[in-house]
Amino acid sequence: MTREEKGVIIEELREKFNTNPFFYIVDAGGMTVAQVNSLRRMCHQQGIEYLVVKNTLIKKALEGVTGDFTPLNDKVLTGFSGVLLSAESGKAPAKLIQDFRKQSGKGMPLLKGASVDTAIFVGEENLETLATLKSRQELIGEIIGLLQSPAKNVVSALQSGGNKLAGIIKTLSEKEG
Numbered sequence: 001m002t003r004e005e006k007g008v009i010i011e012e013l014r015e016k017f018n019t020n021p022f023f024y025i026v027d028a029g030g031m032t033v034a035q036v037n038s039l040r041r042m043c044h045q046q047g048i049e050y051l052v053v054k055n056t057l058i059k060k061a062l063e064g065v066t067g068d069f070t071p072l073n074d075k076v077l078t079g080f081s082g083v084l085l086s087a088e089s090g091k092a093p094a095k096l097i098q099d100f101r102k103q104s105g106k107g108m109p110l111l112k113g114a115s116v117d118t119a120i121f122v123g124e125e126n127l128e129t130l131a132t133l134k135s136r137q138e139l140i141g142e143i144i145g146l147l148q149s150p151a152k153n154v155v156s157a158l159q160s161g162g163n164k165l166a167g168i169i170k171t172l173s174e175k176e177g
Helices: 003-019 033-045 055-063 070-075 092-104 124-131 136-176
Strands: 022-027 049-052 082-086 110-116 119-122
Touching (some): 003 082, 033 049, 033 092, 070 110, 082 092, 092 110, 119 124
Antiparallel strands (some): 022 082, 022 110, 049 082, 110 119
C-alpha cells in the first residue's frame, strides 16, 4: 500500500470517527469467513458500519479527532482490529455483539475498547455496561417524566379538592335555606 493510499484511508477513517460519536474496536480474529460475513450482515441490517483496519491507521486517524483516545493506543490497538461505527446509539454495537454471540454460539468478537461520546471503555468486562447504556433521548425522557410528576400530582390534588370543596359549600347552602 502506498503512502498516498494510506493517507486517503486515514482521512476517510478520521471523517467516520468525527461523524460517528460511537465506535467500538473488536477482535474478530479466529472467526471463520462465514462468521465474519454473518457479522457484517447483522451490522448492515442494524445500520452499523463494520471495518477492518490496521491499528497504525486507526491510531493516526484518531490523532485528528477531538477527544483523548490515548487509553486505546496501548491496550486496545494491538493484534487484529475491527471497528464498529454507529451514529445513532452508543449501545447498539454492544447489543449487536451480544446478539451475534448468542446466534453463533461463540464468544467472538471480543470487545477491546469503545468510545461512547468520547468516554473511553477498555476491555471485554465493559460489554454488559455498554449494552445497558441509555440513549440521550431516553435519559431526557426520564428526566422530563420525573419533573412533570410532582406538578401533575399538585394539579390533580387541587382539582379533586376543588370539587369536594364546591360540593361541601353547595350542601351547606342548601341546608341553610
